[in-house]
């Protein structure tokens with residue numbers, strides 16, 4: 001207060017602190033293949049962002065960048081106020097422990113009990129290797145059991161993880177992530193291996209947790225309808241580029257489907273590329289690039305017309 | 307034996323479903339090598355001169371032998387029990403030592419856990435080296451360094467077994483699902499935590515199985531350690547034979563045989579309980595367990611437990627599974643403690659040991675053939691190789707017959723199949739050293755007895771592998787041939803066999819590899835070859851000669867192992 005210049009600062013700082021995930025100009029190359037191409041998006045506390053896009057559009061790659069499992073070719077990734085590229089070793093591990101990750105295939109250790117699996121979520125805090133239930137101490141075991149109660153699986157605490165159904169395993173994985181006391185939850189197609197009923201259960205759980213604990217959730221999905229019913233915001237990816245970034249409430253189903261659109265263009269593009277590779281001379285390349293652009297434009301126009 | 311020799315040209319066209327390969331130059335040179343080895347093997351067999359009339363002659367020998375010896379005698383029961391416990395305890399300690407040592411070696415050698423390529427090579431090198439040096443040789447060395455007792459035996463078994471156990475451990479590590487490990491990394495876990503919480507729980511069952519399997523092998527092998535002075539049943543048996551007390555020696559041999567079979571049963575049941583599922587193996591032990599073991603009581607569904615709150619759930623309920631695990635856990639701890647106690651380990655030796663190393667190491671260097679002529683030694687080494695080759699060849703012939711008859715898709719009927727499978731199981735139960743000793747004692751022949759013992763015991767392994775892999779061949783070509791009206795034998799020759807030939811070559815070289823080591827060891831009990839000179843040099847304290855012989859064995863084993871690896875790769 002008082003100082004006129006300082007007035008806007010607290011407000012911006014507040015928003016800044018709220019933006020727990022900030023990605024800008026993120027590009028990732030796997031050899032020649034551009035998996036991500038200048039991606040930029042932000043996510044805030046309590047927000048559930050869903051990534052949509054066709055298979056191979058770069059959803060998993062983007063998520064893996066958000067906790068340092070991949071290193072960007074170029075661009076910035078800022079998570080919880082820290083620039084990921086500046087983190088290594090123990091500082092990177094400390095950041096990862098604040099970010100929960102949920103996988104499509106759950107990735108539980110099959111031969112361990114449910115409770116032991118949940119406890120592995122606290123490994124970053126306990127430091128040093130742990131074997132068996134008792135290595136973690138009573139207080140942690142109690143916390144783990146409480147998280148199991150949250151996901152509704154307290155009764156199965158001492159079952160082997162591989163005796164559970166897919167939906168139950170995914171809930172165990174969520175309890176494991178909760179064990180980290182995360183501020184961000186990343187989920188890579190968490191319901192792709194589940195039936196519709198379990199999918200709803202799991203998505204419901206994720207949203208409730210995000211709301212009640214004020215977590216940021218970034219979640220990739222394949223089903224547009226699920227995304228529309230659970231997401232606060234949808235980020236659409238195509239060929240590694242962001243093609244859509246809109247609040248769900250302002251969005252129609254057609255708009256969301258548009259992310260997947262232009263299948264024909266994609267096919268034509270890859271066909272042209274195949275030809276281009278065969279006739280790989282500089283002159284040819286230029287002409288084909290022009291042809292490609294024209295073809296794409298015509299198809300777009302054709303689709304818009306009716 | 308070779309793909310080219312045994313696959314008639316026209317059949318290739320019919321067996322269209324069989325995997326097709328391009329004939330590469332490497333494959334051609336491998337095929338030529340195969341033919342050369344085959345010719346040498348046949349020559350070796352001729353040179354060793356196992357003839358049918360001779361075998362009948364020795365049958366007469368056997369009859370006369372048993373009449374002269376007047377049956378079999380056993381030592382007093384108390385002594386027998388003590389010696390048995392001592393032998394088992396010593397072998398168990400050695401195997402456990404190897405299991406512990408193998409963990410770091412395996413972590414270094416597995417591609418997904420190694421810190422770097424240089425470490426990986428170091429790990430593999432340790433594995434190959436420990437596998438290549440026979441445990442008998444290690445025992446000879448350690449007997450000099452430790453006070454007499456169990457320790458030299460434990461150390462010899464412990465170090466030699468690292469080779470096989472670490473290889474199997476590393477294979478298991480490479481086959482794990484990387485997912486759980488990635489989950490731990492994503493949650494901020496360290497590399498150590500990734501291993502302990504993400505990988506170890508996955509590989510544990512196969513490690514237990516490997517260690518138990520190795521324990522069986524070590525128990526069989528412990529017989530031979532007795533010949534270089536390691537305490538236990540083996541040493542008492544060697545004393546008995548040396549004192550020409552054949553009936554007592556035979557008594558010991560029978561006890562050891564029974565012990566080996568018993569151990570197979572025990573380790574199979576331990577495996578099934580620890581792994582929490584019914585035994586699926588086809589070993590004798592597994593069969594017995596399946597027959598007599600009752601089904602594990604149905605797990606009480608945890609739903610029925612009903613925890614009212616997380617605090618209440620802190621106390622883990624005593625389900626049957628947990629009770630069983632605890633009982634087995636305590637039992638195995640007691641067995642391990644019992645083994646250590648009965649082995650009466652002189653722990654002080656571990657301290658005094660280091661002081662003796664330099665003085666003894668000097669005795670082993672430089673390598674020399676001493677008073678032996680080069681020619682004699684090379685001849686002996688060649689004899690060992692010849693025994694291994696001849697035995698492998700005989701095994702191959704026997705196994706193709708018995709193994710094929712034991713395969714579901716080849717056997718003419720169920721009875722012949724079961725009978726063949728049963729014969730294979732019984733043969734696998736026989737410790738080859740014991741068989742060799744019995745043959746040598748009974749027939750008085752050296753190289754022939756050794757060859758025969760190896761050949762017979764090999765059938766147990768190779769026959770089983772052949773049976774299993776012919777049951778796994780693609781049934782398409784078989785059906786195609788049957789549809790054209792081919793006879794059973796034609797189907798076998800035209801479709802089943804050509805498909806199995808690839809894996810047959812791999813398995814045969816694996817057998818040759820183990821046979822070269824085994825042939826060396828058989829020499830120690832009088833089976834002919836280099837082992838005899840090794841024992842002599844050791845007992846005569848000519849350690850330079852021991853070194854020279856060990857280097858020769860090492861070179862041979864490495865060449866054969868390299869050859870085996872090459873063949874397995876080319877004919878995969």
Ligand SMILES: Nc1ncnc2c1ncn2[C@@H]1O[C@H](COP(=O)(O)OP(=O)(O)OP(=O)(O)O)[C@@H](O)[C@H]1O
Nearest residue numbers: 030033034035053054055056057058059060061062
């Ligand atoms: N480790 C890697 N090495 C090489 N290329 C990779 C790697 N990971 C991903 N890619 C490539 O990056 C692109 C994006 O892959 P990504 O897995 O992110 O897609 P996705 O949107 O998650 O697809 P899906 O819906 O099938 O899971 C693909 O072309 C893929 O082949």
Ligand SMILES: [Mg+2]
Nearest residue numbers: 059060061188
């Ligand atoms: Mg993906």
